[in-house]
Amino acid sequence: MSMQTIQPQVKTEDFQDFFMPGYVRFGVNANLTLAEEVTKLDARKITLISDKGLEKVGVVQKVLDLLAPLDKDITTFTDISGEPSFDLLAHSIDRVRRHESDMIIGIGGGSALDVAKATAALAHEEDLSLCFSGQKSIETRNVKCILLPTTSGTGSEVTMNAIFGDEEQEVKRGLVSQSLLPDVAIVDPVLTLSCPPKVTAASGVDAFTHALESYVAERATPMTKMYAEKAMKLFAANIPKAVHNGKDLEARKQMSWVSLLAGVSLANAGVGAVHALAYPLGGKYHVEHGVANALLMPFVFEVIGQSCMEEMVEVASFLHLGDFTNHPHQAKGAVVHYLYELLETLSLPTSLSELGIQEEDLPLLAKQASKVDRLLSNTPYELTENQILKIYENAYRGQ
Ligand SMILES: NC(=O)c1ccc[n+]([C@@H]2O[C@H](COP(=O)([O-])OP(=O)(O)OC[C@H]3O[C@@H](n4cnc5c(N)ncnc54)[C@H](O)[C@@H]3O)[C@@H](O)[C@H]2O)c1
Structure with missing residues (x-):
């Protein structure tokens, strides 16, 4: 009589995969x-993608000078100013197709890097509109891609996301695919030295948001938590120095680690409600991504912190706010207070009204945010549309 082995049922969505770009080089002057x-x-043929601000401060020319000895056919696309839209992405793809580039080099903050990696991933895609709307997944990337971040913030050089504004619907939407990971990420703190204080503050707190949100995320694993923990510790020790003395190379270096580590954690564990509520502010009011996240973070954690008390105790300890092991209920308050004080210390806006948001638009923003299922379902607390509205109202008043 033969013994039949019963195979356990395998569902790939139950596994916890971990992704990184093919190769990350980190270091001063890398x-x-x-x-x-x-x-x-x-x-053979390269398109260099960056933004107007970086072209102005001479970064684009420096890259062209570095590549000059290779004697390659290189064109530039630097039409990016502000956070990118799908229309702009379509222009970039068109430029790359006409040039027949087989490599894209992206240098810049998250805006330029998102355009660069999405252009590389979509350069050979026939139906762009289906991919832009999320109805068709992005398949293999046929164009090589190297990314160099100039802000310490988004971690875009190691994530599988690229975020674009949909101008018609006044919302921001993310493309998600493994093809958005570059072949090589070169993370060099020297490139961030010219970052103005406001960009340093907003992008730095953005990186912290990635670390904190991915640390408490439903999809967090011991591996992602390890990256997020280190990012939070380094952030607390270095963000004031990097903002108040931008030429402090050691602080810039540590902030580059923060961004990279938080990016790896975000890429694999995802983010949550703070980002879900930030998207409509970017879509309708064009509030910079880092500013929106920084402002919403204390108000969102005031509500969701109660469902991840253990993590709040741990985060309070990473930030040296005290040992709350024996009174965990107080940890959330300490973390929220730190997040709110951070806005003042770093001269970031402390209320939505300061950003010119109209109070009568808050219900519409709440409706839009409540539809960002991908992020809300990764949050350790189920927020209703009404609770989201309440969070926006508190953030509007800065209370
Ligand atoms: N792909 C992802 O995983 C991911 C994650 C978070 C955010 N994002 C996206 O990234 C974008 C925000 O990126 P960001 O915060 O890095 O800002 P950014 O790329 O929009 O840059 C902000 C400004 O800073 C300037 N700048 C950047 N680096 C500089 C430098 N070294 N010196 C002088 N000026 C410099 C730019 O020219 C620009 O004017 C948003 O569109 C957001 O949606 C993407």
Whole structure:
């Protein structure tokens, strides 16, 4: 009589996968080795993607100078100013197709990097509108991609997301695919030295949001928590120095680690309600991503912190706010207080009214945020539309 083995049922969605780009090079002056990486990947024609601000401060020319000895056919796309829209992405893809580039180098903050990696992933896609609307998934990337961040914030160089504004619907939407990971990420703190204090503050707190939200996320794993924990610890020790003395290379270096580590955690555990509530502010009012996250974070955690008390105790300890092991109920208050004080210390806006948001628009914003299921379902507390509205109202008054 033969024994039949019963195979357990396997559902891939139950597994916890972990992704990183093919290769990450981190270090002071690492950007000077860009030409080596281009040679290794054997590109023929290159499009360099960046934004107008970085072109103005000379970063784009510096990259062209670094690549000049390779004698490659290089074109530039620097039409990005502000956070990118799907229309702008379509322009970028069109430019790359006409040039027939087989490599994209993206240098900039999250805005330029998102355009660069999505352009690389979609350059050979026939139906762009289906991919933009999320009805069709992004398949394999046929164009090589190298990314160099110039802000310490989004971690876009190691994430599988790229975020764009839908101008017609006044919302922001994320593309998500493994094809959005670059072949190489070169993270060089020197590139962030020219970042103005406001961008340093907003993008730095954005990185902290990635760490904190992914730490408490439903999809968090011991592996992602390890990255997020280190990011939070380094953030607390370095953000004031990086904002108040932008030339402090050691503080810039530590903030580059914060952004990278938080980005890896975000890429694999995802973020939650803070980002869900920030998207409509970006879509309708064009509030910068980092500013929106920084402002909403204390108000969102005031509500959701009660359902992740253990993590609040841990986070309070990472931030040196005290040991709340024996009175965990007080940890959330300490964390929320720290997050709110951070806004003042870093001269970031402390209320939605300060950002010109109209009070009568709050219900519409709450409706839009309540539809961002991908992020809300990753939050350890089920927020209703009414609770989201209440959070916006508190943030509107800054209380
Ligand atoms: N892909 C992801 O995983 C992810 C995650 C979070 C946010 N984002 C997206 O990233 C964007 C925000 O990116 P960001 O916060 O890095 O800002 P950003 O890229 O929009 O840049 C902000 C401003 O800072 C300037 N700047 C950047 N680096 C500079 C430098 N070194 N010196 C001088 N000026 C500099 C830019 O020219 C720009 O004017 C948003 O569109 C957001 O939705 C993406």
